[in-house]
Amino acid sequence: EAGVAQSPRYKIIEKRQSVAFWCNPISGHATLYWYQQILGQGPKLLIQFQNNGVVDDSQLPKDRFSAERLKGVDSTLKIQPAKLEDSAVYLCASSSVGGGDQETQYFGPGTRLLVL
Amino acid sequence: AQKVTQAQTEISVVEKEDVTLDCVYETRDTTYYLFWYKQPPSGELVFLIRRNSFDEQNEISGRYSWNFQKSTSSFNFTITASQVVDSAVYFCALRGYSTLTFGKGTMLLVSP
Numbered sequence: 001e002a003g004v005a006q007s008p009r010y011k012i013i014e015k016r017q018s019v020a021f022w023c024n025p026i027s028g029h030a031t032l033y034w035y036q037q038i039l040g041q042g043p044k045l046l047i048q049f050q051n052n053g054v055v056d057d058s059q060l061p062k063d064r065f066s067a068e069r070l071k072g073v074d075s076t077l078k079i080q081p082a083k084l085e086d087s088a089v090y091l092c093a094s095s096s097v098g099g100g101d102q103e104t105q106y107f108g109p110g111t112r113l114l115v116l
Numbered sequence: 117a118q119k120v121t122q123a124q125t126e127i128s129v130v131e132k133e134d135v136t137l138d139c140v141y142e143t144r145d146t147t148y149y150l151f152w153y154k155q156p157p158s159g160e161l162v163f164l165i166r167r168n169s170f171d172e173q174n175e176i177s178g179r180y181s182w183n184f185q186k187s188t189s190s191f192n193f194t195i196t197a198s199q200v201v202d203s204a205v206y207f208c209a210l211r212g213y214s215t216l217t218f219g220k221g222t223m224l225l226v227s228p
Contacts, residue, residue: 033216042120042207042218043161056215089159103149103168105216107161 002027004108006092012114018080021111024073025094031055033105034067034077035091043091049075050097082115089113118143120210122219129198129226137193137206137222145169145212150184150191155221156204167191198226 005024013019025032031050035043046065048055051072060067064083069075079086089112093105119142129135141150152164165175167184175182179196195202205221 040220042209042220044218045215048215091161093161103211104151104163104166106163107153109158109160112159 004092004094004106006090006108006111008111009109010112010114012116013082014116015084016081018078019082019113020076020078021090021092021113023075023077023092023108025075025092026096026106028096029094029106030072030097031095032069032075033093033095034075035093035107037089037091037110039088046077079113082113084115087113087115118145118148118210118212118214118217120208120217120219122206122208122222124222125220126223126225129224131200131226131228132197133226134194134196135198135224135226137195137208137224139191139193139208139219141189141191141208141210143210143212148210148212151209151211151216152182152191152193153207153209153218154204155207161207164193195224198224200226200228202226 007022033048034046037043046060047057047067049069052069067077089110091107091110093107095105121140148169150167154162172184181194183192203226205223207218207221209216209218
């Protein structure tokens with residue numbers, strides 16, 4: 001079974017530029033999460049989708065970050081404009097709904113963003 | 117609010133030593149789940165184990181074992197006979213009725 005896919009793996013941009021990350025969850029997983037992981041810290045949830053609806057976006061800086069999951073499968077996270085403090089790894093995760101494994105989130109390889 | 121504390125920032129051991137990674141959690145939720153993830157240098161978070169709050173049985177999987185004690189709100193992780201490939205950052209995480217909360221991680225360095 002294929003895992004969570006993310007692209008690109010690395011991105012370097014200058015501040016005030018925009019950037020977008022893509023995620024494709026494990027097949028059949030209805031719930032998708034975006035996390036931000038700053039160096040030396042644990043991941044912090046930015047947004048959670050179930051199918052194509054937002055479940056929790058309370059930690060998403062909505063003045064510059066946006067995310068969508070239009071068809072309930074893959075998702076895009078965008079930052080516009082980027083700030084220096086956005087330099088981090090952006091992780092996508094997915095989980096199933098129902099069944100014994102629904103509480104476990106499976107993570108992709110992440111996108112390492114450096115803002116100069 | 118829920119909180120996960122991993123007091124050990126970095127641990128260095130020599131190959132074949134046993135090592136225990138500590139995790140202490142706080143939650144007011146009566147039902148919750150605890151997790152351990154491994155993050156090697158490649159960056160991907162690899163799921164290791166999930167334990168629910170009403171199952172305090174310890175678990176062993178190969179060289180890995182987990183000790184869950186509700187009385188002390190701890191969920192410690194032991195690697196027996198450590199190997200160089202075990203070098204990574206290990207995260208303990210908690211999910212109650214809200215989001216998954218991670219600790220800050222413990223970096224384990226296993227030298228040959």
